[in-house]
Amino acid sequence: MIAGQEKLNILLIGAIMVGAMAFVLLSTNQVVTLRGPNRSAGLLYSKVVHPGDMIKFRFIHSYEKGWVEENYRVDKEDFIYPVSHRFQVFNYDDRENTYPGDFYMADDGYAYVTNIDKYGIFPVDDWNIRVAYTVPQMLYVKGEKISLPDLVPSGTRVTFDIERWQRYQTLLAIMLNDIH
Secondary structure (H helix, E strand, C coil): CHHHHHHHHHHHHHHHHHHHHHHHHHHHHEEEEEECCCCCCCEEEEEEEECCCCCEEECCCCCCCCCCEEEECCCCCCEEEEEEEEEEECCCHHHHHCCCCEECCCCEEEEEEEEEHHHCCCCCCEEEECCCCCCCCEECCCCCCHHHHHCCCCCEEEEEEEEEEEEEHHHHHHCCCCCC
């Protein structure tokens, strides 16, 4: 028979373990998601991210036909915000005035707008992207390249977002191979 103090210690240890497991399973993760054609539609892509992680959107400009790279940072409040842009310049089109930042032209044929976040935070949430018909469009999330035209048919609208998932949802998605 277990003595009164031993029984109390076992109950206390059990309660601590249950509390710790509940905390771990019910705490949340930030997850970058692509859904199509809107946020309530099926999940196309997901990956756990953390505040400060960088996400790059790279595509061919529709009329200049030069590469554009937009760099965004994940915020702790479940959105991304622009930190820099880089684009090939064939003629002047005033794109450096899209966001405030430090603008310069480089010898590599690119124009740069950097330090956007030093002039202000411009939240991007529930970002709708129409997948191009004729040009490449890629997202880079933590070094992983996601080709939008390879993910869904051209013309499809996808919604990019930072969602808050409970940790048990994340673990289940990993087990079902629904998260990268």
